[in-house]
Amino acid sequence: MRLISRSAFAAAYLCVATVAATYNGRIKPKVMIMTFFDAEGEIYLTKSNATGALDFRGMRHRVPYASPEFPDLHCTADGDACLMTTGEAEIQATATTMALLADPQLDLGETYWVLTGVGGGAPDQVTLGAITLARFTVQVGMLYEMDARELPPGFDTGYVPQGTVSPEAAWGSVYNSEVFEVNAALRDAFTAMIDPARVADSAAAAAYRAHYAGVPRFAPGAAAPAVHHCDSATSDTWHTGALLAETHAKRVDLWTNGTGTYCTTAQEDGAVLGALVRGALEDRVDFARVAIVRTVSDFDRPYPGQSVMDNLVNGTAGYPIAIENVWVAGDSIARGIINCWNETFRTGIPAQNYVGDVWGVLGGTPDFGPGRVSGGKPVVLPGAKGQQLGRKTKRGMRRSRFQK
Numbered sequence: 001m002r003l004i005s006r007s008a009f010a011a012a013y014l015c016v017a018t019v020a021a022t023y024n025g026r027i028k029p030k031v032m033i034m035t036f037f038d039a040e041g042e043i044y045l046t047k048s049n050a051t052g053a054l055d056f057r058g059m060r061h062r063v064p065y066a067s068p069e070f071p072d073l074h075c076t077a078d079g080d081a082c083l084m085t086t087g088e089a090e091i092q093a094t095a096t097t098m099a100l101l102a103d104p105q106l107d108l109g110e111t112y113w114v115l116t117g118v119g120g121g122a123p124d125q126v127t128l129g130a131i132t133l134a135r136f137t138v139q140v141g142m143l144y145e146m147d148a149r150e151l152p153p154g155f156d157t158g159y160v161p162q163g164t165v166s167p168e169a170a171w172g173s174v175y176n177s178e179v180f181e182v183n184a185a186l187r188d189a190f191t192a193m194i195d196p197a198r199v200a201d202s203a204a205a206a207a208y209r210a211h212y213a214g215v216p217r218f219a220p221g222a223a224a225p226a227v228h229h230c231d232s233a234t235s236d237t238w239h240t241g242a243l244l245a246e247t248h249a250k251r252v253d254l255w256t257n258g259t260g261t262y263c264t265t266a267q268e269d270g271a272v273l274g275a276l277v278r279g280a281l282e283d284r285v286d287f288a289r290v291a292i293v294r295t296v297s298d299f300d301r302p303y304p305g306q307s308v309m310d311n312l313v314n315g316t317a318g319y320p321i322a323i324e325n326v327w328v329a330g331d332s333i334a335r336g337i338i339n340c341w342n343e344t345f346r347t348g349i350p351a352q353n354y355v356g357d358v359w360g361v362l363g364g365t366p367d368f369g370p371g372r373v374s375g376g377k378p379v380v381l382p383g384a385k386g387q388q389l390g391r392k393t394k395r396g397m398r399r400s401r402f403q404k
């Protein structure tokens with residue numbers, strides 16, 4: 001567990017912006033807040049009248065191909081900060097992100113993408129209400145799955161990497177949405193913008209988390225909510241229970257080469273990032289300007305003596321503070337970016353770590369996974385300048401290098 005102390009906040013990002021950018025027909029957000037369902041988006045609008053908060057009621061823009069449930073982008077009057085809600089789970093998240101990328105009214109070249117949503121939390125890392133900032137998101141459901149009642153002898157889980165015959169295997173065949181890695185230095189900068197004293201807590205959350213206090217390993221789950229560095233597991237399937245949590249924790253470890261730590265469950269993170277990689281390939285997105293924030297609304301497994309169903313159905317005590325902390329984190333980060341735009345964020349914070357997908361299509365060498373397809377150089381698509389590494393080659397590489 002990497003708990004962030006208050007001292008990191010004190011010195012951080014206290015710039016004061018005096019001049020707002022001008023909105024002149026095309027919206028050029030400095031920051032795009034991505035949320036996934038109604039309550040996550042609405043909290044930003046409800047809090048828009050809070051003292052010092054960004055006011056997302058300033059401008060509304062209908063985005064073609066957005067979710068029918070959430071068709072509008074909400075922005076500050078100057079267009080510096082915008083708020084989008086994608087709709088839940090992977091399909092909606094990818095489709096809405098692509099809709100933003102395709103919208104000619106948006107200039108996204110310098111935009112910071114801040115994903116802020118609620119998720120389940122692992123009690124050995126975090127507690128209800130915790131704010132987590134990730135370096136990785138891992139798509140833990142993209143494997144073979146066997147029902148527990150039909151497990152082969154010796155298997156301790158029904159999840160097996162595709163192209164392999166063992167749950168212990170690290171990698172088999174690779175689709176290239178298994179893992180995304182984002183800019184750790186940017187994550188650190190954003191962390192420093194969040195005042196730990198503002199992390200919301202509640203008596204109901206405290207009463208619920210106390211059930212985890214008897215297990216030494218779950219000490220983080222029984223502690224008050226704080227700000228953490230740890231990683232998200234993306235899956236359409238809302239998993240619950242200790243055994244799946246342990247399986248997915250192991251997958252995050254294996255697929256990040258031991259660098260990542262599973263602490264939250266999410267249904268969208270990898271889906272948004274997959275679209276953003278494509279945006280980066282088209283020069284529409286700077287993939288070093290992406291951050292994944294999840295707050296913990298419930299525990300991914302029951303406390304001792306509790307049934308899985310009880311935790312699933314009745315374990316919602318953290319939900320209100322998780323929603324509140326989505327805004328605490330997202331509003332703090334967005335204001336930090338805008339206020340320190342000239343000093344820091346216009347030019348950006350260079351990534352010291354690898355950023356991108358499993359194959360390395362944006363260039364660089366992934367520090368996880370079975371290798372790269374492009375020899376450390378970015379893939380350049382037809383119509384763009386530079387080295388071309390087309391579809392045929394990529395598929396060929398997948399078969400010959402990745403598939404067993």
Ligand SMILES: *[C@@H]1O[C@H](CO)[C@@H](O)[C@H](O)[C@H]1NC(C)=O
Nearest residue numbers: 016017018019020339341342
């Ligand atoms: C940031 O730089 C721009 C362009 O140089 C300038 O117009 C603006 O006033 C600056 N903003 C602040 C807050 O200093």
Ligand SMILES: *[C@@H]1O[C@H](CO)[C@@H](O)[C@H](O)[C@H]1NC(C)=O
Nearest residue numbers: 042045046047048049050051
């Ligand atoms: C802010 O908005 C909320 C919800 O719309 C409302 O209840 C509250 O009175 C408003 N506060 C101020 C200071 O305008």
Ligand SMILES: *[C@@H]1O[C@H](CO)[C@@H](O)[C@H](O)[C@H]1NC(C)=O
Nearest residue numbers: 307308309310311312313314
């Ligand atoms: C949820 O809590 C209620 C009230 O304590 C209880 O009656 C119910 O059985 C619980 N649900 C499950 C699935 O355990």
Ligand SMILES: *[C@@H]1O[C@H](CO)[C@@H](O)[C@H](O)[C@H]1NC(C)=O
Nearest residue numbers: 257258366367368369370371
């Ligand atoms: C994974 O970690 C091992 C041990 O630290 C290291 O030798 C190996 O190079 C790493 N793999 C990648 C792809 O970085």
